[in-house]
Amino acid sequence: MRQKRFWLILCSVIFLASCWDFNRKNIPPPDNQPKVLGYKPVYGAEVFAKDILYSATALPVINGGNIYAFQNYLFQVENGYGIHVIDNTNPSNAARIGFITVKGCSQMSIKNDKLYTNSYDDLIVLDFSNLSNIQIVSRLKGIFQEYRYGSPIAEPPVSGYYECPRTDSFVVKWIRDSVNQYCYKQ
Amino acid sequence: MKKLACILVGSLTLFLYSCEKDAGNSASASSEVGKGGSLAKFTIVGNYIYAVSMHYLYTVDISNPTAPVKVNQSLLSFDMETIYPYKNRLYIGSRTGLYIYSIDTASSPRLIGEAKHGRSCDPVVANDTVSYSTLKGNSFCGPATSGLYVHDVKNINNPVLKKTIPINEPIGLGIADSALYVCAAGEGLKVFKINNAYDPVINSTIPGNYFIDVIPYNDMLICWTRDGIRLYDISNRLNPQFIKLIAN
Incomplete structure (x- = not known):
């Protein structure tokens, strides 16, 4: 019995330890601690934050993520912001040709001209058979609980202090501002 | 260790299984x-x-x-x-x-x-x-x-x-037939010969860039590097030929 309890406590500790975000330093600021220049989250209403938009304009890659190949196209996730579309019909001239805005995005996969990705915790299905008219085929809301707060957009793009984002809202971007020294990204 | 795994699974039963027939x-x-x-x-x-x-x-x-x-x-x-x-x-x-x-x-x-x-x-x-x-x-x-x-x-x-x-x-890695490509961050891309699957032998290293992940896709190797996507021709699996950098 004692042994069982020991294992239970041990595994609870291990389980809880996994919640610890090693990248985040939560330093309770003394009252007199000055604010510093850092990043502040901008929130959006859920319907706005999760809006999908395609633009046939190549954007620079700021914080590139996973890559994906499908027929003559390549894709690269822009962590937290969307997906770069690359035309690879002629590899020696391969170039970015457009950008799908999908806030909170980190993963993607394709089958039969349908692109599956995540917007925060939603599964999004997009039809990109006609690039000039990318359509949302369906949206399965809130199925990836752990992608919601673990989204790359839940942290500012660069290291430094930032205002810890609220967990009941959707971060849509970060702006420079003076912030408390609560959260720190390494 | 097995006991731990058992108790772990047992103690964390707060999730649902749907057992639909597929x-x-x-x-x-x-x-x-x-x-x-x-x-x-x-x-x-x-x-x-x-x-x-x-x-x-x-x-x-x-x-x-x-x-x-x-x-x-x-x-x-x-x-x-x-x-x-x-x-x-x-x-x-x-x-x-x-x-x-x-x-x-x-x-x-x-x-x-x-x-x-x-x-x-x-x-x-x-x-x-x-x-x-x-x-x-x-x-x-x-x-x-x-x-x-x-x-x-x-x-x-x-x-x-x-x-x-x-x-x-x-970091990332990929297989194409007899070749295994391993991204070695700042050390470049390592190409292994895997004719003997259990004994990969280093064949070459493509240095000079920070390699994160790869996708072997038909005769092309698509590489996610820190400064962009690099494309290589791998018709010869062990000898990738640089085609193009799609710079960030």
Whole structure:
């Protein structure tokens, strides 16, 4: 019995330890601690934050993520912001040709001209058979609980202090501002 | 350790299993499905999309893309990193080990094999007989020895470590026939000859760039590097020829 309890406590500790975000330093600021220049989250209403938009304009890659190949196209996730579309019909001239805005995005996969990705915790299905008219085929809301707060957009793009984002809202971007020294990204 | 695993699973029963019957499984990757890198957390096999997050493996039925249905959510282990499909198996890399799931019943993946190792980061690629994974023992991933780990997976229930090749900071990797490509961060891209699957032999290193992940796609090697996507011609598998940098 004692042994069982020991294992239970041990595994609870291990389980809880996994919640610890090693990248985040939560330093309770003394009252007199000055604010510093850092990043502040901008929130959006859920319907706005999760809006999908395609633009046939190549954007620079700021914080590139996973890559994906499908027929003559390549894709690269822009962590937290969307997906770069690359035309690879002629590899020696391969170039970015457009950008799908999908806030909170980190993963993607394709089958039969349908692109599956995540917007925060939603599964999004997009039809990109006609690039000039990318359509949302369906949206399965809130199925990836752990992608919601673990989204790359839940942290500012660069290291430094930032205002810890609220967990009941959707971060849509970060702006420079003076912030408390609560959260720190390494 | 087994007891711990038992109690772990037993003590964490706060999630649902839906045990719907599935209508067969066409697990073989068809040409209609694209290909991701080894660091991906999403993959499509047949009519299902499998996704891993830190602690869960999600299964979503996408036979009707206009109405996808989440059919399963399983608590795995801790710190799931990557998912790699091969035939009727899913290879899941985590910070504590390599987990092999059977998707014979596509709607409910079942754990059939595992190879534990020390804490480390761990993408994996595999085929019928062998799996290759990279462990990054430095930084916050933990104390395991950094390098390329080769497992014999012929007996899927009991993967056997055959060889370890030290690499300082390995990340993503990919297989194309007789070649294995391993991203070695700032050291470049390492090309191994794997005619003998359990004994990869270094063939060459493409230096000068920070390689993160690769996708061998037909005769092309698509590389995610820090300053952009690099394309190589791999009609000759062991001798990648640079084609193009799509700069960030």
